[in-house]
Amino acid sequence: MNSIIQSLLNHRSIRQFKDIPVTEEQLDTIIKAAQSASTSSYMMAYSIIGITDQQKKTELAEITNQPYVKDNGHLLIYCADLHRPAVKASKEEYKEMLPNLENSEHFLVSAIDAALAAQNAAVAAESMGLGICFIGSIRNNIERVDEILGLPDHVIPLFGMVLGTPxxxxxxxxxLPKRAIYFENEYQEHEQELDAFDEQILAYYQSRTSNSRNDTWTDQMRRRFTHPMRMDVTDLVQKKGFNKR
Amino acid sequence: MNSIIQSLLNHRSIRQFKDIPVTEEQLDTIIKAAQSASTSSYMMAYSIIGITDQQKKTELAEITNQPYVKDNGHLLIYCADLHRPAVKASKEEYKEMLPNLENSEHFLVSAIDAALAAQNAAVAAESMGLGICFIGSIRNNIERVDEILGLPDHVIPLFGMVLGTPxxxxxxxxxLPKRAIYFENEYQEHEQELDAFDEQILAYYQSRTSNSRNDTWTDQMRRRFTHPMRMDVTDLVQKKGFNKR
Incomplete structure (x- = not known):
């Protein structure tokens, strides 16, 4: 097993950081690595906002309900960005573009582009001994995060990432076992694999050193989906010109 | 610069492969690496379908308009998968789940989860000397690809990936230059950076050994968005129970 595979398999989310800043040079390398990821049809349909302003970090920590977001880690917000194609268009061209730009296809493209870049950034950071945690909970109040970042039309915040010295x-x-996530030639139902995984997860939660509890994976998922969550994401996304048709 | 960063920065999309199969062991490691990526709230909201059936590969090559898809590379299709949470739910629970599962938030979550996994797979494959290419053009006929893979409700194909020996x-x-993609604390307009990038791209296309042409990045983007593209993705996505509210 080569050292890159080892590093990938060793990933865990880090939520406590030492008081050691991420250097400009490290950040430069991380952004370069992010940009080296594949991008759909050369669109590079994402932007990254680094948050250094303490007031903004504090508000984002409140929104995300993750206190460590305001502390010593470096905070990046990954955005879907379809704004650039329109920057130099004439009014007529812009009008023509909108129905094509604002469809689900390009909402998908921009989310995928941003995630590919982010995962490369994560791998790069971890290769330097840094730890990372993705922060999906910026979408707890996506409209306010959008305001904080001053995003124009066709740019929306997707998720954050905290990084620093673990x-x-x-x-x-x-x-999940491979048999529950990888299939050959066509999809296969895998209820048995989910049962076995639930047993494994129950044992894992029971034996955990902190936050020990009785729980299974499917129960977690059922609980998540039996109450509404972030139903307002739709509105903000469409208001900003994504996913409208 | 460590060897992981070097590997990330060295990425290029590979579209011609030697007649050397990807081994079971390599594939196992690649899937393990994919699964090691972060996942939103432990949802693991994706599946991967490996296509080995030659008839399916041939049809997918036609749909994607990428002949090499049917040749000697290994072909993976990454899917958004929100099917698992409902597998063991009662009828009543299932009915309660649907409005919460079928919103834009979870469409985003599953697309991002799949992309994070896919980028880890790409990095793992490249670390073994394999090359990869993402295949977004499976969405040229997303409904037919969905049929070919036999995907149930709450599972949709997102993108493919070909991998093999370059x-x-x-x-x-x-x-794009870092100044056009990374901003501190708030979004900044960057028309000047786009102008400079267009000059660089024009020179790049003119000097290219194959497919030399006169073109800029913003012209490419404008051409893309002045005609409708994959407008039917919306319908298939909603028909399968994603992105409905």
Whole structure:
């Protein structure tokens, strides 16, 4: 197993950081690595906002309900960005573009482009001994995050990422078995694999050193989906000119 | 610069492969690496379908308009998958789940989860000397691809990935300058950076050994968005129970 695979398999989300800043040079390399990822039809349909302003970090920590967001880690917000294609268009061209730009296809493209870049950034950061955590909970109040970042039409915040020098070493969370996530030639139902995974997860939660509890994966998922969550994401996304048709 | 960063920065999309199969062991490692990526709230909201059936590969090559898809590379299709949370739910629970599962938030979550996994797979493959190419053009006929893969409700195909032993060494395509993609604390307009990038791209296309042409990045983007493209993605996505509210 080569050192790159080792690093990928060793990933765990880090939520406590030492008081050591991410250097400009590290950040430069991380952004370069992000940009080296594949991008759909050369669109590079994303932007990254680094948050250094303490007031903004504090408000984002409140929105995300993740106190460590305001602390010593570096905070990046990944945005879907379809604004650039229109920057130099004439009014007539812009009018023609909108129905084509604002469809679900390009909402998908920009989200995927941003995520590919972000994962490369994560891998790069971890290769330098930094730890990272994705912060999907910026979408707890996506409209306010959009305002904080001053995003124009056709740019929306998708998720955050905190990075810094790890100050803890959490357990790795088990993943679904390969047979439940990889199929050959066509999709296969895999209820048995989910049952076996639930048993594994129950044992994992029971044996965990912190936050020990009785829980299974499917129960977690059912709980998540039996109450509404972030139903307002739709509105903000469409208001900003994504996913309208 | 460590070897992981070097590998990330060296990425280029590979579209010609030697007649050397990807081994089961390599594939296992690639899928493990994919699964090691972060996942939103432990949802693991994706599946991967490996296509080995030659008839399916041939049809997918036609749909994607990429002949090499049917040849000697290994073909993976990454899917958004929100099917698992409902597998063991009662009828009543399932009915309660639907409005919460079928919103834009979870469409985003599943697309992002799939892309994070896919980028890890790409990095893992490249670390073993394999080359990869993302295939967004499976969405040229997303409904037919959905049929070919036999995907149930709440599972949709997002993009493909071809991988194998590289049989060419294409140029690296320039990326937007950091100043056009990374901003501190708030979004900044960057028309000047786009102008400078267009000049760079014009020179790049003119000097390219194959497919030399006169073109800029913003012209490419404008051409893309002045005609409708994959407007039917919306319908298939909603028909399958994603992005409905």
């Amino acid at each position: 100050d803890h070493s959490p357990d790795q969370k088990p993943r | 049989d060419h060494s294409p140029d690296q395509k320039p990326r």
